[in-house]
Amino acid sequence: MSQIMPSARQRKMRTLLFWAVPAVLLLLPLATNPYTQFIANGMLVSVLVTLGFTLTIGNLGQLAFANTAFFGIGAYSSAILAAKLGVPWLLTIPLAGAFGALGGFLASAAALRGIRTYYLAIITLAFGELMRWAYLHAKPLTGGTDGMPMPRETLLGISLTDDTLKFYIFLAVTVLLVKATLNLMRSHFGRAVMAVRENEIATASLAIPTARVILATFMWSGFVVGCAGALFARHVGHVFPESFGMLHLIASFAMVLVGGLGSVLGAVLGAVLLTALPEYLRAFPGMEELFFGLIVAGVLVAMPMGLASLLRRVSPIFVERFYREAP
Amino acid sequence: MSTLLTVEGLSVRFSGLTALDDVSFTLEDGNVRAVIGPNGAGKSTLFNAISGYVTPTAGTVHLRGQELTRLTPHEIAEQGIRRTFQNGGLFPALTVLENVLTGLHAQTQGSFLDILLGRSKALKSEADNIHRARELLKLMSMDHMADTRAGDLSGGQQRIVEIVRTVASDPPVLLLDEPAVGLSPVARAQMMEIIHRLAGEKGVGILLIEHAVELVMAAADRILVMAAGARIAEGTPEEIREDRAVLEAYLGHS
Ligand SMILES: Nc1ncnc2c1ncn2[C@@H]1O[C@H](COP(=O)(O)OP(=O)(O)O)[C@@H](O)[C@H]1O
Numbered sequence: 001m002s003q004i005m006p007s008a009r010q011r012k013m014r015t016l017l018f019w020a021v022p023a024v025l026l027l028l029p030l031a032t033n034p035y036t037q038f039i040a041n042g043m044l045v046s047v048l049v050t051l052g053f054t055l056t057i058g059n060l061g062q063l064a065f066a067n068t069a070f071f072g073i074g075a076y077s078s079a080i081l082a083a084k085l086g087v088p089w090l091l092t093i094p095l096a097g098a099f100g101a102l103g104g105f106l107a108s109a110a111a112l113r114g115i116r117t118y119y120l121a122i123i124t125l126a127f128g129e130l131m132r133w134a135y136l137h138a139k140p141l142t143g144g145t146d147g148m149p150m151p152r153e154t155l156l157g158i159s160l161t162d163d164t165l166k167f168y169i170f171l172a173v174t175v176l177l178v179k180a181t182l183n184l185m186r187s188h189f190g191r192a193v194m195a196v197r198e199n200e201i202a203t204a205s206l207a208i209p210t211a212r213v214i215l216a217t218f219m220w221s222g223f224v225v226g227c228a229g230a231l232f233a234r235h236v237g238h239v240f241p242e243s244f245g246m247l248h249l250i251a252s253f254a255m256v257l258v259g260g261l262g263s264v265l266g267a268v269l270g271a272v273l274l275t276a277l278p279e280y281l282r283a284f285p286g287m288e289e290l291f292f293g294l295i296v297a298g299v300l301v302a303m304p305m306g307l308a309s310l311l312r313r314v315s316p317i318f319v320e321r322f323y324r325e326a327p
Numbered sequence: 328m329s330t331l332l333t334v335e336g337l338s339v340r341f342s343g344l345t346a347l348d349d350v351s352f353t354l355e356d357g358n359v360r361a362v363i364g365p366n367g368a369g370k371s372t373l374f375n376a377i378s379g380y381v382t383p384t385a386g387t388v389h390l391r392g393q394e395l396t397r398l399t400p401h402e403i404a405e406q407g408i409r410r411t412f413q414n415g416g417l418f419p420a421l422t423v424l425e426n427v428l429t430g431l432h433a434q435t436q437g438s439f440l441d442i443l444l445g446r447s448k449a450l451k452s453e454a455d456n457i458h459r460a461r462e463l464l465k466l467m468s469m470d471h472m473a474d475t476r477a478g479d480l481s482g483g484q485q486r487i488v489e490i491v492r493t494v495a496s497d498p499p500v501l502l503l504d505e506p507a508v509g510l511s512p513v514a515r516a517q518m519m520e521i522i523h524r525l526a527g528e529k530g531v532g533i534l535l536i537e538h539a540v541e542l543v544m545a546a547a548d549r550i551l552v553m554a555a556g557a558r559i560a561e562g563t564p565e566e567i568r569e570d571r572a573v574l575e576a577y578l579g580h581s
């Protein structure tokens with residue numbers, strides 16, 4: 001069955017739509033109160049966390065759960081660089097990304113040594129717990145259980161505790177990284193990532209260096225999630241070890257699945273919806289977790305391919321493929 | 328006519344089992360060399376040893392005089408030896424077009440950074456490759472299938488797309504492991520026609536594993552007959568037809 005691809009006109013509309021979303025979002029602070037602005041900022045952080053996760057687990061198809069480790073590494077890198085070395089926070093974002101990429105390098109080393117499937121799952125989970133142990137015990141560097149407060153800082157004369165200012169910075173970083181990731185997935189690199197997932201042996205026969213593809217995917221995933229960690233550090237203003245445990249991992253995994261495994265659009269949708277959902281569930285005290293779980297399960301039963309698959313059926317504009325037609 | 332592939336004394340042992348035993352032959356450009364032999368004769372192992380998927384315990388492989396023995400599969404593919412797989416090697420979730428594009432991976436321009444930033448160098452190369460992939464599909468009358476998921480194709484169509492993907496980069500040497508297995512008689516004939524054209528028009532040197540003896544006799548310039556890992560005969564189809572050892576060991580005649 002032939003898939004319906006977007007026409008040239010629809011591709012133009014898609015580009016327009018891509019840039020229209022952040023353009024409209026520039027006006028969002030006019031419509032928020034301090035509380036809802038804080039939630040919106042958290043959504044942007046989650047978008048990047050989910051995006052990095054879906055690349056390794058969806059596109060590359062590796063059962064790797066080191067995503068929360070990358071996130072914590074990014075957050076602590078940012079906090080330590082800012083608080084201990086006085087690096088301006090804005091600069092810590094790419095640096096945290098670099099440390100996240102280093103985490104990705106370590107996670108890929110396991111996969112490249114032939115540790116796969118459940119074994120990779122367990123070893124990457126252990127990596128996450130090991131990092132949490134390190135945050136707790138490297139007290140002089142991380143503050144242990146007390147965590148690390150982010151230092152006071154101003155940008156253009158505005159304090160970095162200002163949620164509107166943070167929103168604009170988070171939005172810029174998120175849009176840049178989503179666009180870069182889309183460029184990546186719609187190139188020969190993105191196809192190679194999918195090819196490794198589908199048939200690694202056949203991939204090598206096409207002169208594709210599979211080990212390098214796996215390494216680069218993990219590192220880019222680590223970079224994106226590491227950057228998200230730096231945003232998170234500013235978002236909450238104080239980094240604690242508990243933020244980087246199983247709960248965060250499970251929540252991000254749910255975002256990946258609800259959006260649709262291996263879909264950039266799905267990562268955005270899953271992150272936004274599942275970050276908003278708990279806010280609505282506050283109306284049912286004591287039942288929040290139960291309802292959250294039921295809703296996630298319900299979406300997955302109704303749409304095993306996630307919300308992105310629903311949009312694809314609505315219009316070919318939302319079809320995500322792994323090549324890029326000339327405009 | 329020049330020699331592309333030179334295989335000398337190639338042997339593979341799997342913990343006690345000699346799957347490939349001192350096999351030697353050459354492959355010339357524009358030639359089709361069939362490899363025949365009963366199941367378990369070591370034909371696929373020969374392909375795996377040439378393409379780097381198993382490490383030979385002895386022997387060498389040269390492409391145009393350059394040694395390739397012990398390179399990794401992707402390095403050997405990059406040098407110009409491309410192969411298909413007995414059980415099919417398409418990527419089911421990718422479309423036909425995307426599958427063919429993966430065959431052009433190595434000739435794509437642009438660094439990781441060029442791709443990330445969507446620089447024109449990377450975009451231009453991508454556009455060139457898409458153009459080429461569509462042309463190739465058109466040649467095989469598969470262009471109307473470009474946007475179909477490979478997993479949704481019929482068995483015969485999958486085999487053809489796999490060949491298109493494998494030859495997309497214009498490799499000098501092609502190893503085809505039972506490309507016609509499981510196909511209808513019509514599709515088989517079409518497959519043999521494609522193989523014939525690749526050798527005749529493009530000068531590709533082709534190693535072909537195939538079970539149907541009549542197809543082999545018609546399509547091959549030379550034939551290598553294997554049994555229990557070893558070469559038991561080698562020659563033109565006419566010579567093989569007359570060969571006593573072949574008649575006894577393989578064709579089952581007395
Ligand atoms: N990776 C492997 N490990 C162990 N034995 C193998 C392996 N690959 C093939 N063999 C054995 O080598 C012999 C030759 O197999 P193969 O090359 O697949 O034969 P053919 O393709 O001619 O049918 C068989 O006995 C097979 O079981």
Ligand SMILES: [Mg+2]
Nearest residue numbers: 370371372413
């Ligand atoms: Mg075989």
